[in-house]
Amino acid sequence: MKKVYIIFVFILASTLTLLNSCAPTAMIAEKSGAQLWGENCNRCHNAPSQDQYAKEQWEIIGTHMKMKAGITNDEMTKIVAFLKGE
Amino acid sequence: MKNKILLFCIVTVFSATQLVAQTNNSGNTKLLITGHASVTAILDTGQSSFTDANFSAIFLYQLAPKLFVESEIEIETGDGVADIGLEHANLVWMVGKNVLFHAGRFIPHFGMYRGRLGEGFMNRFASNPVGFGDGGIGTMEAVGFGVQGGFAAGCSKFNYDGWVSNGPQLLTDAENTGQFDYEAYTDNNKNKAIGGRIGFLPLSNSSLEIGASFESTNKTGSQYSADESVGVIAYAVDLNYFHMIKAIKSTLRVQGEFKKQDVDKHDYLIPDDEFGGTYTFDNTAQTYYILASLRPGGVENKVLRNLEVALRYSSYKTPDGAPWAYYDTNGKNTDLTQTAFGLNYWLKWNCVAKLCYQMQDGVTDQVFIQLFYGF
Numbered sequence: 074m075k076k077v078y079i080i081f082v083f084i085l086a087s088t089l090t091l092l093n094s095c096a097p098t099a100m101i102a103e104k105s106g107a108q109l110w111g112e113n114c115n116r117c118h119n120a121p122s123q124d125q126y127a128k129e130q131w132e133i134i135g136t137h138m139k140m141k142a143g144i145t146n147d148e149m150t151k152i153v154a155f156l157k158g159e
Numbered sequence: 160m161k162n163k164i165l166l167f168c169i170v171t172v173f174s175a176t177q178l179v180a181q182t183n184n185s186g187n188t189k190l191l192i193t194g195h196a197s198v199t200a201i202l203d204t205g206q207s208s209f210t211d212a213n214f215s216a217i218f219l220y221q222l223a224p225k226l227f228v229e230s231e232i233e234i235e236t237g238d239g240v241a242d243i244g245l246e247h248a249n250l251v252w253m254v255g256k257n258v259l260f261h262a263g264r265f266i267p268h269f270g271m272y273r274g275r276l277g278e279g280f281m282n283r284f285a286s287n288p289v290g291f292g293d294g295g296i297g298t299m300e301a302v303g304f305g306v307q308g309g310f311a312a313g314c315s316k317f318n319y320d321g322w323v324s325n326g327p328q329l330l331t332d333a334e335n336t337g338q339f340d341y342e343a344y345t346d347n348n349k350n351k352a353i354g355g356r357i358g359f360l361p362l363s364n365s366s367l368e369i370g371a372s373f374e375s376t377n378k379t380g381s382q383y384s385a386d387e388s389v390g391v392i393a394y395a396v397d398l399n400y401f402h403m404i405k406a407i408k409s410t411l412r413v414q415g416e417f418k419k420q421d422v423d424k425h426d427y428l429i430p431d432d433e434f435g436g437t438y439t440f441d442n443t444a445q446t447y448y449i450l451a452s453l454r455p456g457g458v459e460n461k462v463l464r465n466l467e468v469a470l471r472y473s474s475y476k477t478p479d480g481a482p483w484a485y486y487d488t489n490g491k492n493t494d495l496t497q498t499a500f501g502l503n504y505w506l507k508w509n510c511v512a513k514l515c516y517q518m519q520d521g522v523t524d525q526v527f528i529q530l531f532y533g534f
Contacts, residue, residue, distance in 0.1 A: 085321070085355065097311035101363060112365045115401055115410070118281050119508040126191075133191040133219045136227050139259070140249075141275065143268075143309035143318025143358055146256040 102147075106155025109148050117142060123156050131156040189221040194231070195279045195509075195533045202526040211237040215246065227251040245344075247300065255308075262304035264344070268320040268356040269298045269372045270395035270416045272448070280509045283412075283452045285529035286517060288473030289497045290446025294483065295475070296420040297393050298327060298354060298374050299341035309358075316360040326352025326376040329389050333430035337422060337442045337481050339379065339391065348387055352376035356395075370397040386425065393420040408457030417447040440480030448473035452501070469501035485521065495520050509533030 096102075104112075114120035126134060135153035138144055144152070194216040200209045213235050220228040231246035249265040266274035272291050275281065290296060303324030310317055325346040327339035354374030361367060372395040380386030397416040404411055422442035429436040452469035477484040479492035487493045497519040504512045515527040 082321075085319075085357075096313075098314050098363075101311055101314060116365060116368065116399065117275060119505065121508050125508070129189050130191045133189050133221045136221060136251075136253075137219050137229060139309070140227075140229065140251060140261070140307070143307065143320070145309045145311055145316065147311070148309075 097147075104151070106151035106153075110152045110155050113138075113142065113144050113148060113152065121156075123158055126156075128157040187223075191219045193217045193219065193534060195531065197279075197529055197531040199285050199527060199529040202528070203523045205523065211235065213237075225253040227253070254306075257308040257310040259307050260304070261307070264300060264302045265305065265322075267298055267301045267305070267322050267324065267354055267374070268307070268358075268370075269354060269374055269393070270356075270418060271358075271368070271370055271397040271399055271414070272416050273297065273299055276399060276414055280511055280531055280533045283450060283467065283469035283503060283513075284471055284499050284501050284515050284517075285513045285527035285531075286499065286515065288446070288448035288450075288471060289495050289519065290418065290444075290473065290475035291416075291448060294338070296339075296444050296446060297341070297395060297418045298324075298352070301325065301352075301354075302344065302346075303351065314363040316365060318358040318360075319356070321355035322353075324352050324354070326350065326374075327379055327391060328381075329379040329386050331380075331386055331427060334482055336427045336430075336483075337425075337440065337478065338483055348378050348380065348382040350376055350378035366401055368397075368399045371395070372397070386427075388423070389425045390423045391420060393418065395419075403457070405457075407455065409453050409455040410457075412452045412454075413450070415447065415449040417445070419443070419445040438480070440478055442478050442481065444475070444477055446473065446475040454505075465505045467501075467503040467505065469499075469503065471497075471499045471501070473497045487520070493520075 111120055131153050135149045139146070139149050194214070196214045197212070198209060199211045200207070213233065215231055215233040218228070218230045222228065228250055230248040233244050233246045235242045235244070245264060247264050247266055249261050249263045251259055251261045254260050268274065272288070277287060277291060286292070287295070301322060301324035303322055305320060305322030307320040308318065325343065327341050328343045328347045330336065330338045330340055352374055353376070354372070356370055356372035358368050358370040361369070373393065375390070375392040377390040378387050379391055380389050395416060395418040398414065400413045402411050420443065424439060424441070426437035426439050429438055448471060450469065450471040452467055454467035456464050458464045473496065475485070475495040477492070477495065484492055485495040497517065499515055499517040501513060501515045503514070506512065510532045513527065513529040513531065517525045517527060
């Protein structure tokens with residue numbers, strides 16, 4: 074059973090590393106924070122407006138959502154900047 | 160050895176967060192206290208009562224750009240007393256842009272319902288699908304460590320979560336023999352569970368996510384007991400899709416999840432049997448739910464655009480012979496099914512009033528009324 078685990082973890086790690094090395098397309102990379110906010114927040118819940126939290130609080134929520142919903146670092150950075158009004 | 164690694168990881172992350180907290184006197188530590196509160200009433204032929212009032216406080220600390228702590232304390236009253244529990248206390252270290260290491264008590268991404276779509280204002284209903292709430296299957300909360308993250312690949316995206324935890328604990332009491340405690344705070348043996356989920360978002364607008372999860376452990380019984388070597392492996396596949404239908408100015412959501420749990424064959428003691436007799440059963444259970452909702456959020460009428468209709472169907476196949484199995488009126492082990500209709504009114508993006516009519520095998524039809532506020 075341990076061998077199965079090791080093989081599974083190795084294949085998983087290799088696959089993820091390989092996929093992670095694929096660069097996002099220009100279309101994806103050029104998306105604005107507003108667009109990413111609409112697309113990603115609405116995946117699970119209604120998208121909150123900018124005035125719901127203070128600027129510093131949006132930074133904390135961004136990290137929390139990275140954990141909760143698996144959004145990428147680039148998405149988080151752009152969405153937080155949009156919600157902070159930058 | 161695994162215990163030592165687990166202990167080392169927890170101590171390392173905790174020490175790092177303590178160090179930052181001690182040296183960070185400039186007020187750079189950021190804190191957000193958020194959470195949610197709800198009150199639920201159930202109406203059926205036997206009752207018309209406010210059954211449950213819950214309050215959860217969520218503490219989010221950004222100690223440094225790469226150090227983060229999230230914790231949730233929940234107070235529930237459904238069992239007649241104020242039941243206070245630590246939902247999670249998760250210490251996070253952002254190792255890289257798309258790699259987060261975390262340790263503590265956390266909600267593993269086993270499927271998408273638990274810890275995400277079934278939580279608070281994301282759940283379109285006041286109840287859980289059968290097999291997904293108390294008495295259901297699949298891991299719910301874990302104590303251990305894990306690695307997770309998300310990244311773009313071409314026009315698609317992936318997210319991943321892998322964890323090592325104490326794992327579920329086998330129950331052997333008369334009513335729950337062969338079931339598991341998925342929320343234990345402490346371990347009952349030296350063995351650890353390994354689990355993970357991969358989420359795939361194939362569409363460039365992130366509107367569709369498909370996930371596959373597993374969790375496996377070789378031992379779930381108490382250490383040195385006859386039940387110790389009972390292993391369990393669980394799988395799940397999930398789906399979450401939303402789409403704005405421009406023709407009717409409405410948002411359609413479709414969600415679903417399937418879970419299966421296979422437990423090792425084992426001879427369980429017959430309760431109160433003076434001769435120490437045993438019995439066994441094929442301990443395999445599976446459950447699924449599918450949900451669809453529609454909200455005309457794009458129409459001009461203020462009342463109409465805050466309304467949402469929802470429909471959910473769920474089914475739970477319990478193992479024949481298990482004391483917690485479902486049997487119909489003919490004594491046959493059949494699938495336990497539930498159908499629910501919902502009408503929700505959104506007071507705010509995270510505050511909703513829910514009205515649900517639920518039909519479930521074995522119980523009378525029920526009406527749920529719930530007010531849920533996120534904050």
